[in-house]
Amino acid sequence: MENFNYHRPASVDDAVKAAKAKPDAKYMSGGMTLIPTMKQGLASPSDIIDLGALKNAGVSLGSSLVIKAGTTHAEVAASADVKKAIPALAGLAANIGDPHVRHKGTIGGSIANNDPAADYPAACVGLGATIHTNARKIAADDFFTGMFSTALEDGEVVTAVEFPLPKKAGYAKFPNPASRYAMIGVFVADTAGGVRASVTGAGSGVFRAKDVEAALGNGFASASLNGVKVSAKDISSDLHASAEYRAHLITVMAKRAVDAAK
């Protein structure tokens, strides 16, 4: 690991100021991706801006569910409000990584990193969430722009994620056998604006599965997905799964997500 300067600002404004001052600065929330990549020499930021002192954590439930960016996966999983409003989201958080990751990693850090096999992006897109930053509000559909990239501008920091309340939602993950990241994760939601289905782990980033959404539009039941064959085009292929297998799993996981939806 290369040496770096460490900052621990107490306010969002100070954090943004510190980030803008150095071209190679990097925000760190839980550090669950950043630290391992730095240890492997894959990232070497000049400055780390630790967002831990912002104490920007917690869940509030009103007409929507708002989760502050610094809330850990364990806190989301254990939150009575999350369990009541969107149990699928609590279940998703409860199965990210391992206990260490769940107690350090945060929702803001996860979506800002936008790992193509992370779970939270699927929930954000699947539920049609809105990402709040220090500067604006961004629809999830516009936020995730590709592998490890987002609509965030330089220095812009996620402050909260706002989830509209669905009628029903479910998430099913087929973990990569080794890493336990999603090899395929499908989030389905029956929302006021129609059925949404998002897929993680299948390509360069989270995307909406239009075939699945169309089929579920005819009835939010797993039987609606019988015969739905997702194209393997543009689906990733690696040591653990071919594109054809991943494409097949999208339908299987979508069915399981629908069956599990509450």
Next chain:
Amino acid sequence: MDNGTGIGARVKRKEDHRFLTGKGNYTDDINLPKQTYAYFVRSPHAHATINKIDTSKAKKMPGVVGIFTGDDVAATKLGGLICGWMIHSKDGSPMKAGPHPILALGKVRYVGDHVAVVIAETRDLAKAAAAAVDVDYGVLPHVVDVADAMGHKAQIHEVAPDNRVFNWSIGDEAATDAAFKKAAHITKIDLVNNRLIPNAMEPRAAIGYYDTGAEHYTLYTTSQNPHVARLVISAFHGLAPEHKLRVIAPDVGGGFGSKIFIYAEEVVCAWASKFVGGRPVKWTAERTESFLADAHGRDHVTHAEMATDASGKIIGFKVHTKAAMGAYLSTFSSCVPTYLYATLLSGQYNIPAIYAEVDALYTNTAPVDAYRGAGRPEATYVVERIVETAARELKMNPAEFRRKNFITQFPHQTPVIMCYDAGDYAAALDKALEIADVKGFPARKKASAAKGNFRGLGYSAYIEACGIAPSAAVGSLGAGVGLWESAEVRVNPVGTVEILTGSHSHGQGHETTFAQLVSDRLGVDINNVAIVHGDTDKVQFGMGTYGSRSGAVGMTAISKALDKVEAKAKRIAAAVMESSVDDIEFKNGTFTVKGTDKKMAFGEVALSAYVAHKFNSAEIEPGLKESAFHDPSNFVFPAGVHIAEIEIDGETGVTTVANYTAVDDFGNVINPMIVEGQVHGGITQGIGQALIEGCVYDKESGQLVTGSYMDYQMPRAADVPSYKLGFTCTPCPSNPLGMKGCGEAGAIGSPPAIMNAVTDALGVKDVPMPATPHVVWQQLQHLKKAAE
């Protein structure tokens, strides 16, 4: 001993408190004054010439103490790494061992090959400087798959132009051919035994220290056999004579075979210390280095044929195996696919004629050597997969086909060297059938099918030869060492006992089981027994721990030394109690004189031995310390029957192990709890091989694809069921304790049981290991297509 800590008691492991509370003392925990840190420059290429190494930039980096290359090593005339078991080819020619310098000379032969070492004030500085060492490589063609290695254009060693190390055979070819001519049915199968990476929890580590005053080396290292390491480093590398080299293997966090071997990095640390002014040189492998540069296991490609007569009796068995050796011959690599493999091809069966041929081949990969089971899992995989396949082809019940062919008379001489001494294979089969509720399987299969899933049942009746091994026998087969074990029993004046043993504990629980033996024999509390091992300055000599030998060989040596202690203690007791030694009886820690009420406790006799007031020291020497060397007269032959029941998710291809039954015959057992733990761990590693683990090198680039836990999967607790264990017992006749080995049996028996179950579920002949969800799903697609 009736205090609940003797032989057969489920004593909790004495060592676990220190391990579980972080108080173990591992090599990386040790720090010496003025210590420096080594970091290795490794080859990024599978096969390349080294045209030039430019260290000038790296030498100027902060904190650098020294940088050494193969030329520096060669200038000191240090010997290279050796393979300690000579195998001769069928044509009588000796195996073709290419040179293996501790730092590469002229050429690299696998990704991760050790090219240069940077020694610096801290690990990070050494690593940074290593990145600045500029090596000019000339990339050569490479071959990573053993199936392609023979005669490949990538010629790895000059001495082996076609990449073949040896072409070895065992058994009677003519008799086997004759049997096949008489066969009513011939079963054929092609099998791949997948390459595995050992993944000990503690990575390899070393500290080498040269005392410039005493001209004496000390090497702390993660070794399963520190005395063998000292012998090899002295006699073959020529670093220093044995009395000038101390090797210490302190607490070692798992080995599974991978820490038997003498590796370059450890030797480099000792060698280099002298050239950095006698400052200690420490190296701890990063996990990536463990993946790249620990010796791997398995990697066989095999074609086998089995001949049966009209009644379903096996009459002949032919095997041809290509065994990967990797880029260099590791310390014991050559014996693994030969004498530890093909000698077990008779399995539990009475097979009159067997012939096997093995081509050992170089590949541009990490060296391959012994890994839990070493050859015997590969043999059992071939035997049990083809036996199951033969039963299916003959439309016989696979359990009854096995029973029909079981060896029932002992001793039994197989056609492939081994002479099985004792066993009752049918007893294990009966017990396993009952525990596994095989009768209820059809109903369970139906219930699975109703859910769209596939359920399968698979058997494995394994046998293995361990308790390695009679010295003269292994010597006649090419071993460079004898495989006896030593023990010393030191009774202190207060009656506490220290056992010095050449066996090395790195997870096996010797501190507990060895103490149980002493407690049982001498009536001493197990807390008053210390097990001393792992230091060549403390223990005179020993051959170490592997091949499930520490019980059958190591404990027998202790037992023999205890016999001598007891005999001498009786003479002392007789002298003190003024009676004839013939009248002394020793039981539960007390010496009594037959027919009298005279008695002395063991501790009193010990004190008397050292005080030496009450006997004639011209007749009896003072003190109570005895040693023994034990050379076994035969291997020991643990055997058993495993039954796996698996369920495949018809939609995803995920295989779940629904039930797993293992019935083992380990002879007499010292601590059933520890034995069960060994069986659990072994089965889990075997399930890992069958369903989960697979080392993959990219054919095109020669890179190790599975170079981290992001891509190399290890079995997790959730991947395995709660095992159902049973035991049978035929005591081993070749050692006084009647023990067989239990350390490898689980890993030997389980892969074919699982794969027989997977192939049973799918109704196919073979599915490659590891049968990951992706692999099984592909099989399901083939079946679907075939049905359309």
